[in-house]
Amino acid sequence: MTDIRILLVDDEPDIRAVVDVSLGLDPEFRTRACASGADALVMAAQWSPSLILLDVMMPVMDGPATLANLRKDPRTAYIPVLFLTARTQIGEIEHFVSLGAQGVLAKPFDPMTLAARVRSHLPLPAGRHAS
Amino acid sequence: MLSEQSSYPAELTHVDCMSAAEKYLAERSVDIILLDPGLPDAQGLGAIRRAHAAAPRVPLVVLTGLDDESLAEQALQEGAQDYLIKGQIETRGILRALRYATERKRLEWLKDEFVSTVSHELRTPLTSISGSLGLLMGNAAGNLPAPMARLLAIAYTNSQRLVRLVNDILDIEKMEAGRVIFNFRRVEVRSLVEQAIEANRGFAEGYGVRIRLDARTAAADVRADPDRLLQVVTNLLSNAIKFSPRDNEVVVAIDKGTDMVRLTVRDHGPGIPIDFKPLVFEKFAQADARDARQKGGTGLGLSIAKQIVDRLSGEVGFADAPGGGTIFHVQLPCWDHVANLTIDRDAKPDAVRVLLCEDDLDTALNLREHLRRIGLATDFAYSVSDALASAAATQYRAILVDIHLPDGDGISLIVRLREMPQYRDTSIIVVSADPGRGRDDLRSSKLNVLDWLNKPIDFDRLMRTLAKSVVHDPSRRPRILHVDDDNDVARALSEIADVVTVNSIEAAQRALKAGDFDLAVLDVALAKTASPDLLPELRDSKGNVIPVVVFSAKGADLASDAQEQAMLAKSHSSIDSLVAAVRDRLASRSAGVSREIA
Numbered sequence: 206m207t208d209i210r211i212l213l214v215d216d217e218p219d220i221r222a223v224v225d226v227s228l229g230l231d232p233e234f235r236t237r238a239c240a241s242g243a244d245a246l247v248m249a250a251q252w253s254p255s256l257i258l259l260d261v262m263m264p265v266m267d268g269p270a271t272l273a274n275l276r277k278d279p280r281t282a283y284i285p286v287l288f289l290t291a292r293t294q295i296g297e298i299e300h301f302v303s304l305g306a307q308g309v310l311a312k313p314f315d316p317m318t319l320a321a322r323v324r325s326h327l328p329l330p331a332g333r334h335a336s
Numbered sequence: 337m338l339s340e341q342s343s344y345p346a347e348l349t350h351v352d353c354m355s356a357a358e359k360y361l362a363e364r365s366v367d368i369i370l371l372d373p374g375l376p377d378a379q380g381l382g383a384i385r386r387a388h389a390a391a392p393r394v395p396l397v398v399l400t401g402l403d404d405e406s407l408a409e410q411a412l413q414e415g416a417q418d419y420l421i422k423g424q425i426e427t428r429g430i431l432r433a434l435r436y437a438t439e440r441k442r443l444e445w446l447k448d449e450f451v452s453t454v455s456h457e458l459r460t461p462l463t464s465i466s467g468s469l470g471l472l473m474g475n476a477a478g479n480l481p482a483p484m485a486r487l488l489a490i491a492y493t494n495s496q497r498l499v500r501l502v503n504d505i506l507d508i509e510k511m512e513a514g515r516v517i518f519n520f521r522r523v524e525v526r527s528l529v530e531q532a533i534e535a536n537r538g539f540a541e542g543y544g545v546r547i548r549l550d551a552r553t554a555a556a557d558v559r560a561d562p563d564r565l566l567q568v569v570t571n572l573l574s575n576a577i578k579f580s581p582r583d584n585e586v587v588v589a590i591d592k593g594t595d596m597v598r599l600t601v602r603d604h605g606p607g608i609p610i611d612f613k614p615l616v617f618e619k620f621a622q623a624d625a626r627d628a629r630q631k632g633g634t635g636l637g638l639s640i641a642k643q644i645v646d647r648l649s650g651e652v653g654f655a656d657a658p659g660g661g662t663i664f665h666v667q668l669p670c671w672d673h674v675a676n677l678t679i680d681r682d683a684k685p686d687a688v689r690v691l692l693c694e695d696d697l698d699t700a701l702n703l704r705e706h707l708r709r710i711g712l713a714t715d716f717a718y719s720v721s722d723a724l725a726s727a728a729a730t731q732y733r734a735i736l737v738d739i740h741l742p743d744g745d746g747i748s749l750i751v752r753l754r755e756m757p758q759y760r761d762t763s764i765i766v767v768s769a770d771p772g773r774g775r776d777d778l779r780s781s782k783l784n785v786l787d788w789l790n791k792p793i794d795f796d797r798l799m800r801t802l803a804k805s806v807v808h809d810p811s812r813r814p815r816i817l818h819v820d821d822d823n824d825v826a827r828a829l830s831e832i833a834d835v836v837t838v839n840s841i842e843a844a845q846r847a848l849k850a851g852d853f854d855l856a857v858l859d860v861a862l863a864k865t866a867s868p869d870l871l872p873e874l875r876d877s878k879g880n881v882i883p884v885v886v887f888s889a890k891g892a893d894l895a896s897d898a899q900e901q902a903m904l905a906k907s908h909s910s911i912d913s914l915v916a917a918v919r920d921r922l923a924s925r926s927a928g929v930s931r932e933i934a
Contacts, residue, residue, distance in 0.1 A: 217460055223467035262456075291459035313463040313499050316470040 211323065212254035213238040214245040214271065215289065216263045223316060224258065224289075231320035242266030246274055249281040256327055258310070261290035261301070269304055276305055287326055289314075352842060354378035354386050355706075355795040361390040362794060368434055369396045373411075376842050377706075377795075381410055388415035390792050392512075395441035397434060409614075417441055448509060455506045462502065466495040504636040508619060511643040518561040518647055519742040520695045520718060522671050525590050525597055526555045528562060532569040533588065539574060544582035547573065550589035556597040557671035559697070559718070564644045565668075568652075571637035572601045572664050579605035579662075595673040596650075604661040608654065616654065617642040641666075649697045669697065674718075678726070680704060683713030684830070688806055691715050691732040693723040693749060694767065695742050699791075703736070706795045709843070710803055710850040711815070711836050720744040720752075727753060734763040734786075734806045736798075750783045763805040767793060799850030814922045815852065817882070819844045819870070820859040825887065828911045829857065832919060841870050852876040855921055856884045857914070883921050887914045 211234055215221050221238040228234045239248050243266055249257060257275070261268035268288055275281040285307040298309045307326045310319070349366070351357045354377045357369075369391065373383035388396055398411050398419045408419035417437035420430060469492040480488065510516050526549075533547045540547050558565075569588075576586040584604040591598045608616060620635040645652040650668040657663045674697060680689070690707065694700045695718045704714040715730070717723035720743045727735065735753060739746040746766060753759045764783070769791040787801045814833040818826055821839040829835045836851070838844045841862070847853075856874055874882040 217464070219464035220460070220467070223464055223471065226471050227467065291456050291463070312459050313466045316467040317474040 208235045209233050209256075209324075209327065210252060210254040211236045212245065212249055212252065212257045214240075214242065214257065214263070214268075215260040216240050217260075220260075220312075224319065227314075227316040227319040228323065229320075230317070231324060234320060234323075242268070242271035242274070245271055246278070246281070249275060249284060250278060253280070254284060256307075256323065257284055257286045258289050258323065259286050259306075261288050269301070272304055272306060285326060285328060287323065352376075353846075354383055355846075357387060358390045358792045359794045359796060361394070362790070362792065366391070366394055368438055369394055370434070371396060371398050371416075372400055373398055373407075374400065374402070376840060380407060381414060384411050384414050384416055386792070393441075393445060395434075395437040397437045399430070448512070451505060452509050455502050455509070458498075458502050462495065462499055466492075466499055469495050501634045501636075504634045504640060508636055508640055508643065511640065511647075516564075516647070517740060518564060518696070520559055520561055520697075521742055522557050523560045523562045523565060524555060524557055525565075525599060525668075526553060528566060529553075529569055529588055529590065529599065532566055532573060536570060536573045536577065540577045540586070543577050543580065545577045545580045546585040547577070548585050548587050550587050553588070553590045554592050556590055556592040558597045558668040559671050559674040560648050560650075560668055565648065568641045568644050568666060569599070569601075571641045572666070575637055576601050576603035576605070576662075576664070579603055581605065592670065595670055596667045597670055599666045599668070600663050601665075602657050602661060602663045604657075607656055607660060608662055617652070677701070678716040678718075678722070680708075680713040680715055683708060684711075684834075686834075687711055687713040688733050689713045689715060689730060690734040690736065690802070690806065691717060691723065691726055691730075692736045693717045693720070693741060693746065694736070694738040695719065695740070696738075699738075703793070706799065707802070709836065709838070709847060710799050711834055712802065712806070718742070720749045723749055724752060727756065727759060731758060732762065734765065734802060735759070736765045736767055739766060739768040747783070750785065754783060763802070765789065765798065765801060767791060796846070796849055799846075803851030814854040816918065817844060817847055817853040817856040819856065819862050820887070822859070825857070825911055825914065828915050829918060832915065833922065841865075844870055845873055848873055848875075853882050855918060856882050857918065858884055858886050860886050885914065885917050885921060 209231075211228055213221060213224050213228075213236055215224070215238070218240070221240070225236050225238060228236045237248065237252060237254070239245050242263060245257065245259070248254075259268045259271060263271075266274070268290070272286050272288075275284065275286065286305070288301045288306050288309045289312060290301075290309060291312040301309050310322060314322075346367075349360065351360055352375070354375050357371075360366075361369075369387055371383065371387050373380050375383055378386050384396070384398060392415070396416045398408075398416050399422060400419070401422045403421050403424070411419045417440050418433050420433055425433070469488065472488055473492045507516075529549065533549060536547060573586065573588070580586055580603045586604075587602045589600045589602075591600075617638050619639045642652050645666055645668070648668055650666060652664070652666045654662055654664045677697070677700075680687075683689075688711065690712050692700055692703055692714050694703070694716065697718075700714075700716045700718075704716075707714045715726060715732070717726050718741075720741050723735075723737075723741075726732075737746040737749055741749065746768075750764055750766075753762070753764065761784075763786045765786050766788045767790075768788065786805055787797070789798055816829055816833045816835045818829060818835050818837040819839070819841075820826075820837065826835055826837045833854070836847050836853070838847050844856075853876065858870075862870075871884070874884060876882055
C-alpha cells in the first residue's frame with residue numbers, strides 16, 4: 206500500500222498546522238506544506254504529490270495563478286488540485302472549476318471530515334490506472 | 337428646473353421610460369439617478385426596484401408628485417436615498433438633497449465594502465480557531481478532566497456561532513448585491529419543513545421548547561430553491577424557539593390555497609412590541625439591544641429570510657397570535673399555479689408564439705408583458721428539460737434562453753435545440769446575467785445565436801431583434817398599429833389584421849421600433865398633437881412609409897397640418913367605414929406588391 210501524498214499550499218502558518226493535523230486523521234495521508242505559489246511549483250515538480258490543496262488568496266502568486274503555472278509544467282500538469290478558500294459563492298466555485306480545479310473546499314472547514322473530503326477527490330487507485 | 341441652476345455643476349441626461357434608463361445605465365455610468373416613478377413602462381415601487389437593480393451602486397432619489405408616506409417608506413427600503421415630493425421642495429432643496437444622497441450612498445458603499453472585506457478576513461483566523469477546537473473536541477475531549485472539557489466545549493460552541501454570524505453577514509451582503517443564484521425546482525413543502533424541524537430539534541431542546549407540525553398540515557408543492565427555502569424555515573424556527581418561554585411549543589402549519597402555499601410558524605413568546613414592528617425585517621434589528629447576547633442570535637436571520645422570500649416571488653410577514661405570541665407566515669407560489677403560467681393564455685390565439693427559457697418567475701412575467709406589446713405570445717420553460725419538452729410539443733418561431741438554468745446551462749440547451757431538425761434555423765436569443773460568460777465561448781460560436789443580451793435586459797433591443805426576425809413572414813396577416821384607446825375599434829380591426837393597440841405617442845414609437853406595420857390607424861385628436869413627433873417615424877425597417885388612416889369617433893375634420901401629409905387618408909367617422917377604408921388600404925398594399933413582382 207503506497208502513501209497518498211498531499212501538498213498543502215497556504216500562506217497562513219496556523220491554517221497549515223490545522224490542515225496537517227486534520228489530514229493526519231487518515232493514516233494513509235502524508236502531508237507536506239509550503240507557504241507560497243512559487244514554492245508549490247518547485248515542490249510539486251520534485252515530490253509528485255497525489256493531490257494539491259491550494260489556498261486562493263495568497264500574496265505574489267495567488268491560487269489561480271499557481272494552478273495555471275502547474276498546468277504549464279508537464280511534470281505537474283496532471284496533478285489534481287483542490288482550492289481552499291474563504292470565498293465560496295456559487296459563481297466563484299464554477300469559475301475555479303473552469304480553471305481546471307478538481308473542486309473547492311470552503312474555509313472554515315470541519316477538521317474532522319476534511320481528510321474524507323479530500324479523499325473523495327482523489328483519482329482512482331493506482332492499480333486501476335493504465336500507467 | 338435643474339438644468340437652469342447653473343451653480344450645480346452637473347450634466348443632465350433625460351430619459352422618458354425605464355427601458356431607456358436601463359439601457360443608458362448599462363452603457364454609461366452616472367453619479368446620481370433622479371426618478372419619477374410614474375413612467376409609461378414602470379410605476380411605483382416596481383420602477384424604484386428596477387432603477388436600483390439597473391445601477392445598485394448609484395444613489396437614487398425619487399422625485400414624484402405622489403405624496404404617499406407608505407410608498408416613500410418602501411422606496412427607502414428598496415434602496416432609494418430620498419423621496420422628494422414635487423411642489424413641496426424648491427430647486428435649491430433638491431440640489432441639497434442630491435448632494436446629501438450622493439454622500440450617503442458613498443458611505444453606504446464604503447460600509448458594504450468594509451463588511452465584505454472584514455467578513456473574508458475574519459474567516460482566516462476563524463478557520464484556525466474552529467479547526468483547532470474541532471480537532472481537540474473530536475480527539476482529546478474524552479481524556480480531559482471535566483472542568484477543562486467544559487471550557488473546551490464553550491470555546492468550540494462559540495467559535496461555531498462566530499462562523500454562523502460571519503456566514504450570515506456574507507449571505508446578506510451577497511443577497512443585497514444580487515450575487516446569489518437561485519436554483520428553482522418543484523419542492524414538497526411538508527417534507528422540507530419536517531427536515532427543518534428535525535435539524536432544529538436539538539437547538540429547541542436547549543431552550544426547553546418543543547416543535548410540532550400542525551395536524552391539519554397538507555402536502556403541497558411550491559416552486560422554490562430547496563436549500564434557500566430550508567434556510568428561511570430554519571431562520572423562522574430558530575427565531576420562534578429563541579423567543580419562546582421554557583416548556584412551550586412552536587407550531588408549524590402549511591395551508592394550500594389556489595395560487596399560493598402558506599407556511600406559518602407560531603410561537604408563544606412575549607409578542608413583538610408595537611414600535612419594533614416596522615423594524616422586524618431590518619438588518620441587525622433586535623427588539624431589545626440585549627436580545628442579541630441573551631438569545632444568541634445575529635439579528636440577521638429574519639432579514640435574510642425576507643430577502644430570500646422576495647427572490648422566490650413570495651411574501652413574508654407576521655401578526656400577533658390570538659392568546660399571545662407571534663405568527664410568522666411565508667407565502668410562496670404553488671407549483672401548479674406556476675406551471676399553469678407556462679402557457680401564455682392571455683395572448684391572441686393566432687399570435688406568434690415564442691418560448692422563453694428562464695427560471696426566475698418575475699423576470700419571465702415581465703418579459704411576457706413586454707413581448708405582448710409587439711403581439712407575441714410568450715410561453716415559459718423553467719428548466720432545460722421543460723424547454724426541450726415544450727419545443728418538441730409546439731413549434732416556436734423564436735426561443736429566448738437564459739444561460740443559467742437549474743438543470744443545465746443554456747448553451748447545452750441550444751446545442752440540443754439545434755439538433756432538432758425543426759429548430760435548426762429558428763431564431764435563438766441568449767439572455768445572460770453573467771457578462772463574464774460571453775458569446776466568445778468556444779461552444780457557442782457555431783450555434784447561430786441571433787443576439788446576446790445581458791441582464792438587465794435592454795427591452796428595446798430585444799423587441800427590435802425579435803420583430804425583425806420573427807414577425808416577418810410573407811404569408812402573415814397584415815399588421816396594424818392602432819394608436820387610440822377605443823376597444824371597439826381594436827376589436828373590429830382585429831377581424832382583418834393583427835392589431836397592436838397603444839394609447840400614447842411614446843408607446844407607438846416603441847412599437848414602431850420593435851416591429852414593422854402595414855398600416856397605422858390614428859385617432860384624429862392624437863394625429864393632430866402627434867403629427868410632428870410620430871408621422872416622420874411611421875416607416876418600416878426598410879424605410880418605406882407606412883400608410884395612415886385617421887379615424888374620428890366624433891366625425892371631426894382633420895387638422896390641416898395632418899392633411900399635408902400625403903400618406904393620410906380621409907377621416908372616417910364610423911367603425912364600419914373605418915374597417916372598409918382599412919381593407920382598401922391593405923388591398924392596395926398587396927396589389928402594389930404584386931405589381932412590383934410582375
